[in-house]
Amino acid sequence: MTQQLLLDLLPGALPTLDGFVAGANQAALDAVRALAPGRALYLWGGIGSGRSHLLRACVQANGGHYLDARTPAHWLQGMATDEDQALSLVAVDDVNDLNDAAQAALFALFNRWRATASTPDAFALLTAGDRAPLTMPLREDLRTRLGWDLVFRVEQLSDEERVQALRDRARQRGLVLPDDVLDWILIHHARDMEGLSSLIDRLDQYSLARHRPVTLPLLKALLSDQH
Missing domain, CATH: 3.40.50.300 (P-loop containing nucleotide triphosphate hydrolases)
Structure with a gap:
């Protein structure tokens, strides 16, 4: 199975009320x-x-x-x-x-x-x-x-609340996000939680497809492949 086919087959998480960081x-x-x-x-x-x-x-x-x-x-x-x-x-x-x-x-x-x-x-x-x-x-x-x-x-989340939300999202998927990955995401990526949560989901899928742990180089490779 090709990497892209695997990514296409893995479902994205649907938004839930429990998953909303208040x-x-x-x-x-x-x-x-x-x-x-x-x-x-x-x-x-x-x-x-x-x-x-x-x-x-x-x-x-x-x-x-x-x-x-x-x-x-x-x-x-x-x-x-x-x-x-x-x-x-x-x-x-x-x-x-x-x-x-x-x-x-x-x-x-x-x-x-x-x-x-x-x-x-x-x-x-x-x-x-x-x-x-x-x-x-x-x-x-x-x-x-x-x-x-x-x-x-509906107010924007603080950076601290975003970090906690991303850690929780990753934990739900069995991921541990290194601090340098979190810092890079908050600085360089869109700051809305729906987009950030989607990025965590795609990063998990990409990690599985590549059989590699989540690292900053892997994140950059994911974003590069999508352009």
Whole structure:
């Protein structure tokens, strides 16, 4: 079996709520865990804050639908208008990047959420963007709807929290990360935890494929092979 085939076959870890390093975001994590039909939650924070991890992990844990700005608007519109389609949880990410058609669809979905909130057809609505609701570059009526229920800011992790999260991720995969590898990753790699966690997963796979321990030269070889 070739090295690349082995890497392709090894699965990447799916985002989980247990795998989210909360740091200062414990209240936001608790709100996601407690999200129930009839409630809505909007998370906002910069790139790498972990808001997308929380949306994907919530859908992974509870079922439902995950959509983002790349999803065709008619999918979202169908959820908003097709009353025969039962909904339990809808997560819409990167709302700041929605085009006009997708904004109109999300507006309609909020209206369906509110109309069904106290009925047996109630569903949970989880949305996320890069800034607070009233400063979003969206149509006015949609901006106000983002703040209809719960709103939490998702803060970036400190370097110490990132280091601990990476060590925990590696430990779950049976890896021990040398200090020079951790230092290099924090200095030279993207700082969002989803990207950092993915790098640890790929480094583990690369180590297995090469039959070599994790070292700084191995990490650099992995990154070189991917370019």
